[in-house]
Amino acid sequence: MKDSLSEKNSRRPPHGYQDGVLTLLLHVQPGASSTGWSGWHGGQSIKLRVAARAVDDAANQACIKFLARAAGVPRSSVSITRGLRSREKTVKIENVTPERYQALIREWTD
Numbered sequence: 001m002k003d004s005l006s007e008k009n010s011r012r013p014p015h016g017y018q019d020g021v022l023t024l025l026l027h028v029q030p031g032a033s034s035t036g037w038s039g040w041h042g043g044q045s046i047k048l049r050v051a052a053r054a055v056d057d058a059a060n061q062a063c064i065k066f067l068a069r070a071a072g073v074p075r076s077s078v079s080i081t082r083g084l085r086s087r088e089k090t091v092k093i094e095n096v097t098p099e100r101y102q103a104l105i106r107e108w109t110d
Helices: 060-070 100-107
Strands: 015-020 019-027 036-041 045-049 078-082 088-093
Touching: 015 100, 019 078, 036 100, 045 060, 060 078, 060 088, 060 100
Parallel strands: 019 045
Antiparallel strands: 015 019, 019 088, 036 045, 078 088
């Protein structure tokens, strides 16, 4: 059984980039020991661990803060467009440079 990244993500890519806007499909794990990327989740989304618990919007805010820092943009450029009350989220990040987009892809695949 082959388990390559391209085959895992061939059904539905977990990210898209066009005109400086990055769209991510995330699986967020709140209450983790630390905040950071955690690889792929089922080949359909990028897994993100967040230390904050899913109480009073803390996990969503931690997710936005981490993504803004990772993409090198202000927090106001990051919005959760789907899944505010779910672990499965669609996130839009504006003003991402092509170079930063490529660097993020390398971070996810390492």
